[in-house]
Amino acid sequence: MHIPDGFLDPLTAALTYAVSLAYAAYAFKKASEGPEDKLTHASVLAAGIFAAQMLNWPIPVGTSLHFVGGALAGILLGPWLGFVSLFLVLLVQCLVFHDGGITALGANVLNMAIIDVLVGYAVYRALSPKRKEVGAFLGGWLGITLAGVACGVEIGVSSQVPYGLAITVPVMGGWHAVLGVVEGLITAAVVSYLSRRAPYVLEER
Secondary structure, three states, X not given: OOOOOOOOOHHHHHHHHHHHHHHHHHHHHHHOOOOOOHHHHHHHHHHHHHHHHOOOEEOOOOOEEOOOOHHHHHHHHHHHHHHHHHHHHHHHHHXXXXXXXXXXXXXXXXXXXXXXXXXXXXXXXXXXXXXXXHHHHHHHHHHHHHHHHHHHHHHHHOOOOOOOHHHHXXXXXXXXXXXXXXXXXXXXXXXXXXXXXXXHXXXXX
């Protein structure tokens, strides 16, 4: 899902940067108001997400297919610290490992650190506490699927890519919907384990 340099035209890149930077300013402010013990959880989770995202499979007419972990970050850390965790992962991947372009960083942050985290968190919160595992699965699946659709829209509207929305959205959304089943199962498994062994991690702060 990491969009490389050259895929987005200047207008699309600028718009996604503007949205991501505005959201980041608010999210960092809200995250700083949270409990300090969450920072330890955030650093450990960010390391795991970083490793998982390094496994990439190329998608024809798209970018790449990989696990994201946004929903899990939202569920365990909340929407604001979850965003911070994903944002730092994406920033390091972009600047150090060249995974995702600098010009497309705004779009990658929007897709994976905002859309995926918020959707996963919202779905989980809507179904918990009675259906934690179901909420975690649906949050993981829907979060990565909608993030993939958003990625397809950004690529499809860009004048830099010769393919339109009719191709990019089904390709990106469809493949990520398939991968979303695995991501949903992993998210549900982690939540199920923590609800038994460390329920305080899932408590509302």
